Amino acid sequence: MRKAIIGMMSGIFILLVLTANAKADIIRPGYEPIEVNNYIKNINDFPDYVFVGVSFLGERMMGMCFPLQIIGSDGKILGGGYKFCNADVYAIEKDRFDEALISEGGGSIGKYNESQLEEYEGRLKNYFSLNGVKKVIGSVNFYTAVPVTSTQKSIANYYTIDLSKVKTEPDEIDKERDYSIYIYLGAALIALVLIIVSIVKKMRR
Amino acid sequence: MNLLLDFILAFAVEFLIIFAFIRKDFWKGILYVFLINLFSWPIAILIYGEFGFYFLVELGVVLVESVLIMLLFELRFWKGLMISFAANLTSTVLGFLILF
Numbered sequence: 437m438r439k440a441i442i443g444m445m446s447g448i449f450i451l452l453v454l455t456a457n458a459k460a461d462i463i464r465p466g467y468e469p470i471e472v473n474n475y476i477k478n479i480n481d482f483p484d485y486v487f488v489g490v491s492f493l494g495e496r497m498m499g500m501c502f503p504l505q506i507i508g509s510d511g512k513i514l515g516g517g518y519k520f521c522n523a524d525v526y527a528i529e530k531d532r533f534d535e536a537l538i539s540e541g542g543g544s545i546g547k548y549n550e551s552q553l554e555e556y557e558g559r560l561k562n563y564f565s566l567n568g569v570k571k572v573i574g575s576v577n578f579y580t581a582v583p584v585t586s587t588q589k590s591i592a593n594y595y596t597i598d599l600s601k602v603k604t605e606p607d608e609i610d611k612e613r614d615y616s617i618y619i620y621l622g623a624a625l626i627a628l629v630l631i632i633v634s635i636v637k638k639m640r641r
Numbered sequence: 642m643n644l645l646l647d648f649i650l651a652f653a654v655e656f657l658i659i660f661a662f663i664r665k666d667f668w669k670g671i672l673y674v675f676l677i678n679l680f681s682w683p684i685a686i687l688i689y690g691e692f693g694f695y696f697l698v699e700l701g702v703v704l705v706e707s708v709l710i711m712l713l714f715e716l717r718f719w720k721g722l723m724i725s726f727a728a729n730l731t732s733t734v735l736g737f738l739i740l741f
Contacts, residue, residue: 583686583689583690583693584690585644585686585687585690586691587690587691617687617690618687620683620686621683621684621687623679623683624680624681624682624683626679627676627677627679627680628680630676631676631677631680631709631712631713634673634676634713635712635713638712638713638715
């Protein structure tokens, strides 16, 4: 009987732990979002190229994502829009750069209806498949959430562009941390001392 | 919910469970359960915050607390383990019910 109860309790416990990892479009209780910044480290090594970020959600560009952006000399890839929007980065030879096409998606594409959006996406796909236009970074992520007790406060991802490769992971990750949460260890230490004193007293009796 | 409230909730629930099993001196019981939680809880939340692994952290808490229950309440290890397991299971279940 006792074994059955322990087995049942273990089952409930494991189930709860597993369901705690289910992801949803909400901030998980006990979690907080932190800032994620993405940079191209060596953007100034490519003066003959324009770098363009294209945001998407899943396989599609969406009105809720910040659609198209020209990346400036600081190399910062802007997120924006819905938190789960990712971005691909394309390097475009300057003489192939179609400013009109890119600017069209630079504002809000929420102005488009579904068929207009599909048509625009089609034109972009054709453009990005041209010679002189290369995808250099895939699926840049702008959102993460960490437990509230994590020391991580922000993340900076640095990509070093190589025109012959599509990077999907940053080359450097810089995590800014705040260790003030470790003050709680003081409480644990005090408790440990008091526990040891209590145990020693019991043993002496 | 802030961390202090989390701690108070965990302490209150675990005290009720532990006291249900060990009906000894009430105030001593409160003090011991408070010290046990004050020791295990900050370490657990910091390890979980840095590395995740909720299940392993909780398992570690159960084991550490069972040893402390055994020593402070002068019980056999297996009884301490059972009480610690029941107390942590209950506080975890209630925590989930409140959070979700």
